[in-house]
Amino acid sequence: MAEPSNTKTAITPTRSEDFSEWYQQVIRAADMAENSDVRGCMVIKPWGYGIWENIQAQLDSMFKATGHKNAYFPLFIPLSYLEKEASHVQGFAKECAVVTHHRLDLGPDGKMRPAPSAELAEPLVVRPTSETIIGSAIAKWVESYRDLPVLINQWANVVRWEMRPRIFLRTTEFLWQEGHTAHETREEAIEEAVAMLEVYATFARNHLAIPVYHGEKTESERFPGAVQTLCIEAMVQDRKSIQAGTSHFLGQNFAKASEIKFVSRTGAQEYAWTTSWGVSTRLIGTVIMTHADDDGMVLPPRIAPSHVVILPVIPKEEARVSVLEAADKLRAEIASLRYADEPIRVEVDRRDFSGGVKNWDWIKRGVPIRIEIGPRDIASGNVAIYRRDQPAKAKTFEPVAETVAKLQAILDEMQTNLYERAKLLRDLNTVRIDSKADFYDFFTPRNEEKPEIHGGFALAHWSGSAEVEARIKDELKVTIRCIPFDPEVRDDEPGRCIISGEPSPRRVLFGKSY
RNA sequence: CGGGCUGUGGCUCAGCUUGGCUAGAGCGCCACGUUCGGGACGUGGAGGCCGUGGGUUCAAAUCCCACCAGCCCGACCA
Numbered sequence: 202m203a204e205p206s207n208t209k210t211a212i213t214p215t216r217s218e219d220f221s222e223w224y225q226q227v228i229r230a231a232d233m234a235e236n237s238d239v240r241g242c243m244v245i246k247p248w249g250y251g252i253w254e255n256i257q258a259q260l261d262s263m264f265k266a267t268g269h270k271n272a273y274f275p276l277f278i279p280l281s282y283l284e285k286e287a288s289h290v291q292g293f294a295k296e297c298a299v300v301t302h303h304r305l306d307l308g309p310d311g312k313m314r315p316a317p318s319a320e321l322a323e324p325l326v327v328r329p330t331s332e333t334i335i336g337s338a339i340a341k342w343v344e345s346y347r348d349l350p351v352l353i354n355q356w357a358n359v360v361r362w363e364m365r366p367r368i369f370l371r372t373t374e375f376l377w378q379e380g381h382t383a384h385e386t387r388e389e390a391i392e393e394a395v396a397m398l399e400v401y402a403t404f405a406r407n408h409l410a411i412p413v414y415h416g417e418k419t420e421s422e423r424f425p426g427a428v429q430t431l432c433i434e435a436m437v438q439d440r441k442s443i444q445a446g447t448s449h450f451l452g453q454n455f456a457k458a459s460e461i462k463f464v465s466r467t468g469a470q471e472y473a474w475t476t477s478w479g480v481s482t483r484l485i486g487t488v489i490m491t492h493a494d495d496d497g498m499v500l501p502p503r504i505a506p507s508h509v510v511i512l513p514v515i516p517k518e519e520a521r522v523s524v525l526e527a528a529d530k531l532r533a534e535i536a537s538l539r540y541a542d543e544p545i546r547v548e549v550d551r552r553d554f555s556g557g558v559k560n561w562d563w564i565k566r567g568v569p570i571r572i573e574i575g576p577r578d579i580a581s582g583n584v585a586i587y588r589r590d591q592p593a594k595a596k597t598f599e600p601v602a603e604t605v606a607k608l609q610a611i612l613d614e615m616q617t618n619l620y621e622r623a624k625l626l627r628d629l630n631t632v633r634i635d636s637k638a639d640f641y642d643f644f645t646p647r648n649e650e651k652p653e654i655h656g657g658f659a660l661a662h663w664s665g666s667a668e669v670e671a672r673i674k675d676e677l678k679v680t681i682r683c684i685p686f687d688p689e690v691r692d693d694e695p696g697r698c699i700i701s702g703e704p705s706p707r708r709v710l711f712g713k714s715y
Numbered sequence: 716c717g718g719g720c721u722g723u724g725g726c727u728c729a730g731c732u733u734g735g736c737u738a739g740a741g742c743g744c745c746a747c748g749u750u751c752g753g754g755a756c757g758u759g760g761a762g763g764c765c766g767u768g769g770g771u772u773c774a775a776a777u778c779c780c781a782c783c784a785g786c787c788c789g790a791c792c793a
């Protein structure tokens with residue numbers, strides 16, 4: 202209270218004080234989600250779900266544009282299906298929720314229990330991912346090369362019994378999309394996996410305003426059962442890396458497991474080549490960690506549930522009717538405009554709270570633009586406009602028509618600003634490292650007790666040795682995020698592994714990850 | 716799943732070591748009043764199975780045990 206407002210932050214602690222706690226406080230202050238009574242499972246509240254709906258709608262249209270169709274497959278997978286692909290079941294066995302009964306009854310102790318008489322002959326696994334069950338369906342659909350490719354996407358929930366949940370980033374149940382495709386040739390399947398990774402990278406950059414590196418995972422980081430795992434990696438504000446999306450070339454592994462066979466052009470029985478690719482509600486966590494600040498959420502306009510909030514200022518009761526009328530008129534005018542191929546989403550905040558409370562509420566929620574309209578504005582023909590990418594108190598008064606006319610441009614500019622800001626942080630913290638000492642120094646906090654934000658991405662030489670990879674992970678908690686494709690970081694100049702000194706064909710991207 | 720910390724009204728916490736009065740505070744909430752381009756102020760008020768279940772005791776928020784949940788550090792992962 203005694204503190205001047207310009208030094209006070211809406212979120213405590215700040216990012217630099219305690220990043221992890223800050224992250225959780227932002228989610229709460231923005232009213233996006235909360236923990237539920239079920240371990241590791243969250244309730245996504247309307248403001249958070251609205252973000253997901255936008256992500257969903259926009260990605261979905263990109264999938265459709267690349268020839269994919271949506272379908273829906275069962276939540277339950279027969280246990281035997283998972284067993285069909287050896288490394289797949291091995292990869293997921295530790296985190297499967299299993300359904301063993303189909304009825305409850307009253308036990309001898311008077312408590313409800315799974316009825317012993319109602320045990321399933323074969324347990325059902327709650328899907329951790331759907332390769333196997335979708336594969337078994339595709340197997341039925343495909344008879345000849347003329348039935349290929351099959352290009353399917355599903356929007357669904359999946360369950361992975363994670364040991365350490367973290368809201369939005371790693372929840373036991375999460376929402377995602379999973380694309381599953383089957384192709385006639387190896388080349389075509391690889392092309393598909395690469396193309397979908399490109400869709401993700403484009404979406405991250407243009408819609409989420411998150412710069413990403415893309416590349417291939419090393420063998421140790423590969424999806425269980427995949428031949429090749431491609432990924433996009435983002436750097437968030439504590440300079441850690443987040444895998445924001447993955448696309449897998451599955452070779453014929455799952456086709457063999459699910460018997461996806463077809464008669465080829467030459468009349469031979471052949472196995473199809475499959476891919477799978479997905480992004481999840483983790484994207485929301487990534488957006489938060491990338492863009493939010495010490496006053497709360499900062500939303501990239503394209504995925505904001507509301508682009509503009511109109512705050513009626515009603516200093517005297519007599520003004521109420523005329524101010525609300527003017528606000529509604531302005532709302533209608535703005536709603537008729539479009540931004541990024543969608544109508545501008547605008548709402549009038551009619552809640553009976555003081556202006557300051559409402560203003561701060563929207564700051565914390567991260568709405569891109571706030572517009573105030575009050576009696577003085579009506580008289581002068583002006584409105585006051587605030588932008589979330591500028592200081593909380595910075596507002597400018599402008600004629601209504603002028604403001605309305607440049608809303609699209611402002612949203613566009615904000616979207617670009619957020620991207621540029623995030624890219625600057627990432628680029629400043631992506632460094633080429635050529636010695637073991639520098640590498641260890643880069644990834645070691647100066648204060649071990651209370652580690653400060655440090656490190657980032659390191660581009661360094663690695664010979665391909667899994668042993669070296671494991672050692673780095675063990676000693677520094679640093680992993681190879683990917684072997685990058687991006688021209689700005691890709692470096693195929695041969696060198697020597699910074700740890701072992703063995704010959705290295707190229708640099709790879711190292712980082713600490715979520 | 717291993718180690719550590721925590722669990723008291725919507726939120727942040729005090730009380731627990733040394734068991735015993737109607738379990739407190741700030742913020743938030745409700746009412747009234749004063750304010751009002753503004754995260755206001757005053758007065759009054761509502762709201763608590765003290766995470767859950769057992770145990771010890773004349774008596775448990777407080778001691779013991781088990782379980783559940785959250786956070787942090789590991790191992791695992793989108």
